[in-house]
Amino acid sequence: MSNEPKKHHYVPQFYMRQFPCMADAKKVMTLERHRDVVVAASKSIARIGYEDLFRAP
Structure with missing residues (x-):
């Protein structure tokens, strides 16, 4: 099992918390x-x- 995150935020959560x-x-x-x-x-x-399970090309 991989430790990679399933949800990749393109807007950082720490920024949205502002x-x-x-x-x-x-x-x-x-x-x-x-x-x-x-x-x-x-x-x-x-x-x-x-994005769910974002994969770079």
């Missing part, structure tokens, strides 16, 4: 587009900005 939500320090505000509507939502830092 912009926390007022209600929860482990979340950041995001904007998502749903067809013609833009929705603001708070998302967990651990759940955004990564």
Whole structure:
């Protein structure tokens, strides 16, 4: 079994922690587009900005 991480963050988590939500320090505000509507939502830092099992070419 390999010790390589499964989630490779292309936006470092330590950087995202500089912009926390007022209600929860482990979340950041995001904007998502749903067809013609833009929705603001708070998302967990651990759940955004990564690729699963990223492999360099």
